[in-house]
Amino acid sequence: MGDLAHGVALVRAFAEVCKPFPFQFAFKLQYRDLDTFIHKAMRGRDDVKYIKRFSETRLTRKQFDSLVAEIRANGFLCLSTPFDEPSVAVIEDQGLDAIKIASCSMSDWPLLERVVQTQRPLIASTAGATLEEIDRLVSFLTHRQKNFAIMHCVGEYPTPDAHMHLSQIDFLQRRYPGVHVGFSTHEDPDSTDIVQMALAKGARVFEKHVGLPTAQYPLNAYSASPQQVQRWLEAAQRALLLCGEGVQRQPANPVERASLRSLQRGIFARRSIAAGETVHAEDVYFAFPPQDGQYTANDWSKYATFTAQTAVAADAALTPHNTSQRDMRAKVWEIVQRVRAQLAASHVVVPARVDLEISHHYGLERFDEAGLTMLTVVNRSYCKKLLMLLPGQHHPEQHHRQKEETFHVLHGEMTLSLNGVERPCRPGDVVTIEPGVRHAFYSAGGVIIEELSSTHISDDSFYTDEAVNANRDRKTLLSYWMD
Missing domain, CATH: 3.20.20.70 (Aldolase class I)
Structure with missing residues (x-):
């Protein structure tokens, strides 16, 4: 004023x-x-x-x-x-x-x-x-x-x-x-x-x-x-x-978590399980209410392996006292971190929000030896993918009956085997693989390959090793992995 x-x-x-x-x-x-x-x-x-x-x-x-x-x-x-x-x-x-x-x-x-x-x-x-x-x-x-x-x-x-x-x-x-x-x-x-x-x-x-x-x-x-x-x-x-919190996921609420856990189903032994046995889906059932400290159905997934530490009687609860749990989700996150680092080092730009597919042909525990990560950019009558081998990985031999594909090496080097004949591939190399041709590849230092092909058909991959064909849980798909 x-x-x-x-x-x-x-x-x-x-x-x-x-x-x-x-x-x-x-x-x-x-x-x-x-x-x-x-x-x-x-x-x-x-x-x-x-x-x-x-x-x-x-x-x-x-x-x-x-x-x-x-x-x-x-x-x-x-x-x-x-x-x-x-x-x-x-x-x-x-x-x-x-x-x-x-x-x-x-x-x-x-x-x-x-x-x-x-x-x-x-x-x-x-x-x-x-x-x-x-x-x-x-x-x-x-x-x-x-x-x-x-x-x-x-x-x-x-x-x-x-x-x-x-x-x-x-x-x-x-x-x-x-x-x-x-x-x-x-x-x-x-x-x-x-x-x-x-x-x-x-x-x-x-x-x-x-x-x-x-x-x-x-x-x-x-x-x-x-x-x-x-x-x-x-x-x-x-x-x-x-x-409250809006930048990240809200902090854990112990009262809330305890209340929700009381409504989950517990894991119980369907039969007597001996000490040292790996527990499979057919060995357990899920029932309410859970006992204090018991594993619940929320702990059970394709990434979790349970092993009996002591004998577990039929209908007994599986708990950390009688059964150990190994969760491989930490391995998935570690793979994501390595994929991010390799993409950053290569300067290969990928579309936002493209799904990441992790192929663990012999299980996640052997991923560092045999496996592949893949980004499907487009899949119509034509298909474009980015295939990545991390250092020291190989992709098991397979063939396709319908799909023809062309590999264009963008970053790194690899050894490509076509019907058992090996050839080195370096950045810029282009190789076409026709239907029926068995192919496998290995990279000592890591490689990123652009794959151009006819449309991808989910059941058109046939592995020479029947153990891979028998593994129905050999893929993990992630949508939120880039941020």
Whole structure:
């Protein structure tokens, strides 16, 4: 209001409100070099709303310095919205923490060019902006490697509910992945549900107009009093509590896990099992309720091997005391890590979200010796795959009765055997394998092969070793392995 004492009182009042909350707070000022900002022919015009307002609330540089010092003394960060280039120099001279770009300035390119010369984080509001204008601003700041956030904002004071459009937060996050998205709020100050919805949608930077009502300075319709801000922050804190973890899978809840385990089926011996025996599916059954500490049906999978450590009577529960469990899923993850490393080293680019197929012809425990990883890029009347052997692997001999395929070596070297005749293959080599031709391959250092073929038919692979044909669990498919 152009009253330094009132500004100091306002900062101190909100410092008391903010202290109990675990958020990072900042006060934002607005800077205009009024002697150059307002056209000389328009100075003193009380009939023009904003000229009158800007003139009446003028502060000197010394007063702004005092206000900045008070803001910092009360534990706040301090930032400012500059509306002209001289004001950016003031921000730099004062060492403020960040710069706000007002909605009306987000396409003010002379000002933006000056702002990006600073090293401050930037926060830009988007009220009234077209999609093209936002695209240009985000591109401009991104190409200059700026640390910035964009704010969904409605330039209507106060904003009616029908014009709030909170789903623009979702839209901005989808359109600009990796960019911080916030919300500049102008709602009714008594509202507390809007901040909760914005937080639930992922906004984490908020701008809110505040005021300290006095007999001389009553509040306007969109500025919140200290009491209203306290309720607003309490609502925000509850929303964050309810939203909880969203970056990764939520932490384990022991009460929840115990409750769910009590509803699982336990593993019981169908017959007497001697110590040292490997337990197979036909040796067990699953029944409710589970006993304390018992293995359950959720522990049983094609990756898990159970071995009796002591004799297990018929109908007895399988537990860690009488049966050991070996879970090979850790081996699958280790294979994924090695595949990622080999792709990175080769600079071979693969499509996003392509499934990874792991072939473990003799079981996962022998994968390092015999196996293959494969990415199917397309499978129509034609087919394209990427085949990978990790260092030291060989692919057992097989043939196809219908499919013709061509191998194009992209990275690494291998030895290819065709009907028992071996030949070396290096990057750039192309070999066509006709139906009926037996083929096997080995790589000492690892290899990546592009396979082009007629359509892939799932039951058209015939291995010379019948042990491979008999292994019905020789493939593992993974959809989420690239991230």
